[in-house]
Amino acid sequence: MRSIRYREAVREALLEEMDRDEAVFLMGEEVGHYQGAYKVSEGLLAQFGEKRVIDTPIAEAGFAGIGIGAAMTGLRPVIEFMTWNFSFVAFDQIISNAAKIYQMSGGKITVPIVFRGPNGAAKQVGAQHSHAVSPFYVSIPGIWVAIPSTPRDAKGLLKTAIRDDNPVVFLEGETLYNVKGDVPETDDDELIPFGKARIAREGDGCTIVAWGSPYYTALEAAEELAKDGIECEVVDPRTLRPLDIETIVESVKKTNRCVIVHEHWPYGGPGAEIADQVQRRAFDYLDAPIERVASLDLPMPYATNLETLVLPTVPRVVEAVRKATYAR
């Protein structure tokens, strides 16, 4: 298997799917001539032309709506938000149209659309541009939410997203685009199914559920804890809706402890949802309260030292696992 970057994996998925199906097209700010703000769509304009790689004005509500309309007519649009922070102006299109039309049309009209773009805090991009948006979108029935952590997942999940007949919110990690990882050869056409978690590391000491950028924080913490003899099992749900709660619960039944690490705020969201489901499904297996490591409950500070304090860190994950395993 070759090792490629996350951004290249996303690009490959787009390229392969556009190549496979003429109905697939990419639309968004700077996706064409500029080759993508994060160079994800590099070379696509040259290969597929302006009809299928469409630069838009700065008008998210407009092009999100156009995409939904296109999907309703049978195309398979991929709408890129330059970052997910900008999706908020298009929120009404997503929640009121993309998520509702299938049900409100009595199942006559599907909306096979993918909204994608970078999610979460980067380095010093300010409070308004540092959102981890999963809690907003994951709470909406009628939309899938995928959040790949690795290049392989990014590619396999995006291909699945494009082929799915439902609207998909596809959250790429803004800080993950440069991450390298093994990805199968192009002609393998690997599709990674939604609702299937991946066990990234096996262990029987404590289950850590993590996705997106904090997934790597969790892995690093697990390495550190292993030195003290605490073997963590790191589970990456890969999609937050549908959520593979069974794999998480099975892991917790084995380890008897659960720590959930996520970048979104602590109030509600998938972190709280997983904690809730685990405590009900694995109640008799829990040896300690479920711990959560989240971003702190405040708007992101601009100062880099403060930003570091807000985001989940390795020491915070280590501490949470130690607490859950009563290792002091």
Added chain:
Amino acid sequence: MAKIIGLPKLSPTMEEGTLAAWVKKEGDAVDIDDLLAEVETDKATMEFRSFDRGVLLKILVPAGETLAPDTPVAIIGKAGEDISALLAEVASQGSQASTQAAPAPAPAPASAPVPVNTPPAPMPAHASSAVHEMTQRAVRREGERVLSSPLVRRMAREHDIELRAVIGTGPKGRIIKRDVESFLASGAASAQAVSQSASRGARRGPEIVKASQMRKTIARRLTESKQTVPHFYLTIDVDAGPLWDARKKMNEALKKQERKVSLNDLIIKACAVALRRVPAVNASWAGDAIHYHQVVDISVAVSVPDGLMTPVVRDADVLGVLEINEKVRDLAKRAREKKLALDEMQNGTFSISNLGMYGIEEFAAVINPPEGALIAIGTVREEPVVKDGQVVPGRRMKMTLSCDHRVVDGAIGAQYLAALKKLIEAPLNMLL
């Protein structure tokens, strides 16, 4: 004017009491003599009634706390009255009171003493749940709540473990997985050691059970007795045959009424009558005086599930044996149910402890202060006795008198036993 209500001293010997349950809740109207709460004392669960009229403005101590008498537990006043000054007063006493109220408990890991000024547990608003609240507390009252993780509770079910015996090492003494694992490991190891009758087995620490109020009272009073009362003991062996026969005849006579008396009832009667014959034994040391009691009130030791109680048969010297029987049966039953009133357990003048039913031949018992003496009754032995130079079957019984030497000298004690022996060996003399 609102006032602070302290925990009343509900028995003369009460040094601390456990607020078993609040019957009134905050906001309830309170009249004089209304039941406020139930308090578990060294003797029994007692009623804590109000001396005041008004509204229960504040409960300062939640149910379950053990406190010294006079510790503030509630504030009663007029509805809507400002009690902030009183609360501040209570708070300022708080730390002091808590040290008095909760003397360092046994080092059970799960029992961190809770200061008395802890905010009271929220009381349910609807009246019917007050009862529910009480039953809930009652379940926990037996001992402290055992904190354990859900996993541990499942493991306990699967392995049939009594979690009370497991020492918790988690936060607040919570029992966690590793505690059960090490408990199981040690249990399995020691079981194995037993089966192999090896000289060395896995060892494990004692099971720690928090002492009940009754246990603490027994410990305190008997230690006090054995340390401060100069005991001496006199044992006499008597012919129990006549008493045995007397009982048999009485029970034949009672057969139609379907009633019976026991040997113990007759012994109580005999001891009581003997006290009239030798009244110097029916006395108490009072520091600078001796109280010679004018009544014969016999304390009867009754074994109850977690200890021992001594309900009193009043005027046992004048009661008929059947009356004694009824009295003792009633008292013993209610003692086991912890339903004795305080005055039924206090102010005896002499005690009887009978372990004959266990086959104990003789024993020396600890005096029940402030009583001056106690008699310990052994079992009736069937054995050959020499009568008029002939060996014949007989019934013998040993009795040991424990005397407080400050009150009863050896000769007096001996006279008492001699008088008692006469009564037992010729029960008709009791009528004299």
